[in-house]
Amino acid sequence: MTDSLFHEVHGTYFTIARTILSKQQTLTVKELECLIKEQGFDETAFQLLPSLTNQRTPWYLLKEETIDHWSPITQNKTPLINTNIERRWLKTLINDPRLLFFLDKAEIAELQQQLIHVEPLFDLEAVTYYDQFNQVDSLVEQKQQHAHFKQLLAAINAKQPVKIEYQRRPNIPSKKALFLPVKLEYSQKNNLFRLRAWRLLRNSRFEVTLNLNRMLTVNPVKPTRKYLELPITARRRQAQMTCILVDKRKALERSMLHFADYNKSTQRLDDTRYQLTIHYYLGDETELLIRLLSFGPFITVTSPTEFVAKIKERVDAQAQLLDNF
Incomplete structure (x- = not known):
């Protein structure tokens, strides 16, 4: 395998050929043309199909069983091919300690063995993160966080409530409450995983965000009612901000990805400028500030004045740090 970033095995022709071979059954010419058009272009069938059915070409993969009925010449399942650069990327991911939230040590050791002769694409310690907190005050060990993560993921998939014992700060007593997990997410700013959930009361529910490094215990609870039918009460204060975005260096595309987890609206002002309005919870304001600043001169916050x-x-503080560097 070559180290080329864009290898031909991931090209259109290879993808189409893999799809056809995976059928492992006789296909008519019309069915073959439909499969090719679904993943290619209108003219792809005219170029590819003759090569797949001609024994004199390197692409010969289909033999004619009866008139206009073709079947793969292969007997085994088509293998998944990885390029060297993909293997190096996988080796880099395996070295990331956050992978333990998704796989156990035995699974990671098996992957390490399969890639034992592969060099990582880069050293994770060579990456420097700015505007990111170091979690030195975690109340829960990493091993326990990994277990809680898997328990919460199972509860999300099963739509099952859980009872969580949560401690916000070391000097504050912990509290137990009933929650219905919605999703798990990673906070780049806080460098930790957190849970979005419904806090369940007797006659209502409200949305909360809980950090995994503050969960002392997580226990599944048998459902006793339809929790999503409970009325919603607002316990978290909301706010909104407006900014002008200049679409250079794909800033608009990046903003859609960067702020995908926020309720937002976008209005086009002219060929390059867009007005972006973002609704957020006040507890997430610091993280939103950091995300906005990452766009540099391509975003200008216009309102409200307090947010500006x-x-x-924050910009003045960063400038002062640079002056003192």
């Missing part, structure tokens, strides 16, 4: 002032304070 916080942006200026």
